[in-house]
Amino acid sequence: MTAEAQQAVRIRFGLDKPVINCFETLNPLKFGNCLINPLQTQFFIYFGNLLHGDLGISYQTNRPVSEMLGEFLINTLILIGFGQIIAILLGIILGLIAAWKSHTAIDFGAMTFSLVAWSLPTFWLGIVLLFLGSTYLGLPVVGKYSAGMSLQVGWLKFLDVAKHLILPTLTFTVVMLGEYMLIMRSTVLEVLSEDYILTAKAKGLSTFQILVDHALRNAMLPMVTIIALNLGFTVAGAIQIESVFSWPGLGLAIFQAVNRRDYPVLQGAFLIIAIAVIFANLFAELLYSYLDPRVQAS
Amino acid sequence: MAVIGACMLLATIFIAVFAPLLAPYNPKSGENMAIADIYQKPSVQHILGTDDAGSDVLSNFMYGARVSLIVGFFASFISICIGGVIGISAGFFGGKIENTLMRFTDIMIVIPDLPLAVVLVALTKPSLMNIIFVIGILGWTGTARLIRSQTLSVKERKFVLRARAIGSGNFHIIAKHIFPLVLPLLVANSVLVISLAILEESTLSFLGLADPTTISWGQMLNFAFTRGGVSSGAWWALLVPGLGIVWVVLGLTLLGHGLEQIFNPRLEWHHLSSSSKMISRKEEEVKNG
Numbered sequence: 065m066t067a068e069a070q071q072a073v074r075i076r077f078g079l080d081k082p083v084i085n086c087f088e089t090l091n092p093l094k095f096g097n098c099l100i101n102p103l104q105t106q107f108f109i110y111f112g113n114l115l116h117g118d119l120g121i122s123y124q125t126n127r128p129v130s131e132m133l134g135e136f137l138i139n140t141l142i143l144i145g146f147g148q149i150i151a152i153l154l155g156i157i158l159g160l161i162a163a164w165k166s167h168t169a170i171d172f173g174a175m176t177f178s179l180v181a182w183s184l185p186t187f188w189l190g191i192v193l194l195f196l197g198s199t200y201l202g203l204p205v206v207g208k209y210s211a212g213m214s215l216q217v218g219w220l221k222f223l224d225v226a227k228h229l230i231l232p233t234l235t236f237t238v239v240m241l242g243e244y245m246l247i248m249r250s251t252v253l254e255v256l257s258e259d260y261i262l263t264a265k266a267k268g269l270s271t272f273q274i275l276v277d278h279a280l281r282n283a284m285l286p287m288v289t290i291i292a293l294n295l296g297f298t299v300a301g302a303i304q305i306e307s308v309f310s311w312p313g314l315g316l317a318i319f320q321a322v323n324r325r326d327y328p329v330l331q332g333a334f335l336i337i338a339i340a341v342i343f344a345n346l347f348a349e350l351l352y353s354y355l356d357p358r359v360q361a362s
Numbered sequence: 363m364a365v366i367g368a369c370m371l372l373a374t375i376f377i378a379v380f381a382p383l384l385a386p387y388n389p390k391s392g393e394n395m396a397i398a399d400i401y402q403k404p405s406v407q408h409i410l411g412t413d414d415a416g417s418d419v420l421s422n423f424m425y426g427a428r429v430s431l432i433v434g435f436f437a438s439f440i441s442i443c444i445g446g447v448i449g450i451s452a453g454f455f456g457g458k459i460e461n462t463l464m465r466f467t468d469i470m471i472v473i474p475d476l477p478l479a480v481v482l483v484a485l486t487k488p489s490l491m492n493i494i495f496v497i498g499i500l501g502w503t504g505t506a507r508l509i510r511s512q513t514l515s516v517k518e519r520k521f522v523l524r525a526r527a528i529g530s531g532n533f534h535i536i537a538k539h540i541f542p543l544v545l546p547l548l549v550a551n552s553v554l555v556i557s558l559a560i561l562e563e564s565t566l567s568f569l570g571l572a573d574p575t576t577i578s579w580g581q582m583l584n585f586a587f588t589r590g591g592v593s594s595g596a597w598w599a600l601l602v603p604g605l606g607i608v609w610v611v612l613g614l615t616l617l618g619h620g621l622e623q624i625f626n627p628r629l630e631w632h633h634l635s636s637s638s639k640m641i642s643r644k645e646e647e648v649k650n651g
Contacts, residue, residue, distance in 0.1 A: 183612040185607055275634070
């Protein structure tokens with residue numbers, strides 16, 4: 065491309081001017097000839113910077129947004145990761161047991177727990193656990209590190225973070241567990257009423273074998289889809305839990321950025337969430353078509 | 363199950379409607395409030411203690427019930443209207459309209475509700491109308507999907523074909539034939555949507571995005587948490603509004619699941635049950651023909 069062509073492209077997309085010349089564009093008489101780029105050129109400038117990996121500079125802390133969000137993202141992933149794994153494992157096992165023993169006391173207890181856990185506001189459960197945990201168990205109240213611990217290395221630091229992680233993870237697990245158990249139970253109930261279960265029983269397989277080999281495998285399919293699609297709900301839960309426990313994660317970043325009108329951080333955080341949710345959905349669809357041979361054929 | 367839920371809901375509505383008569387104190391009056399009143403323990407004068415401003419928690423609870431229920435009902439009304447219209451249109455018309463509407467619904471499902479709601483409410487004015495509007499326009503996706511699948515199954519019935527043969531217009535068929543059959547499921551689903559709306563409203567209030575002049579349960583929790591409730595050990599201010607939310611949402615969920623069970627019965631028994639009802643039921647069906 066010739067130099068004139070490059071310059072013409074730059075002028076067309078407003079890249080020869082800075083993004084915002086001044087903030088007081090509503091009063092041109094007072095502030096002279098003040099221009100900001102129209103929205104479409106701002107979008108192109110942002111996208112161009114994005115391709116370089118530059119997400120802008122935070123209004124509040126004057127640090128690059130990508131640096132800030134990197135730390136926050138890792139913290140949120142730690143919190144969500146542990147919580148989801150425990151909730152999924154427990155949800156699958158307990159849902160299976162509840163469906164197998166349907167209409168007995170175990171099932172009734174599991175259903176009640178699920179319904180109550182589903183009706184709890186996440187932040188309220190966090191507050192209650194925070195109160196009980198700090199008063200009676202002496203667990204730490206806020207944040208990720210106790211004072212001075214972030215400078216330690218190795219085992220002590222790990223223990224400290226783990227101590228701070230117990231209550232938020234417990235809150236997250238309980239809320240997710242309710243939902244997963246409910247879904248797993250209804251799916252397994254449907255699967256267990258299919259004819260091949262009767263065949264397996266007639267063949268003489270033990271109950272445990274039937275449950276694990278036939279029921280669990282077939283019931284996993286909808287669960288996998290739900291787990292991946294739940295990422296949106298997970299982000300919502302993360303915002304609440306991080307606000308209550310002051311866990312320095314993406315949710316808290318969004319909340320503080322909204323309060324302080326820190327738009328670059330907000331844009332960056334939403335971008336990360338959007339990419340994560342899109343990838344999660346894509347992954348869910350691919351995984352589903354991999355696991356279910358009936359879908360592959362079509 | 364539905365009956366228990368209905369009773370719980372009715373109790374809450376009763377308290378909310380008759381709040382001015384039942385509440386021992388008027389929470390808005392600033393009389394007789396001193397520093398010593400803040401975070402008082404439950405006593406004979408204040409059955410559930412006082413909150414961070416010295417006003418009675420029980421009275422705030424009763425007045426807060428009103429706001430929480432109003433926001434829940436109106437926001438879910440918006441959601442149900444949007445979801446119902448989109449669902450019926452997508453199911454009935456089919457083709458390109460259905461494709462576009464369903465893609466749009468999928469996009470709205472994928473977008474996380476809470477961050478979007480937080481940003482929308484925070485950047486416009488945090489008022490009651492805004493909250494109702496925002497919760498309403500974000501909560502319709504489940505209803506739309508459900509109504510669409512129900513419309514698809516109703517559309518295949520013979521009387522719709524006959525109505526077309528006579529020459530009824532589209533709107534007539536929708537209004538007279540499809541809508542009455544979709545309505546029961548819509549009602550069952552709307553109860554669940556109301557419970558979700560109440561949860562969303564309490565979350566938004568807790569994050570500080572509610573109208574500061576109205577008391578709702580989420581707002582009570584917000585004040586209690588951010589104004590030193592945990593460090594004062596004021597468990598009454600933290601526990602009571604949350605229990606209220608759980609009570610209402612649990613009641614609505616039970617009611618909704620119960621109604622769903624009536625209109626859309628799910629399977630109750632399976633081959634690994636301890637009794638042999640599965641086989642005997644099938645034998646009965648075969649005998650009766």
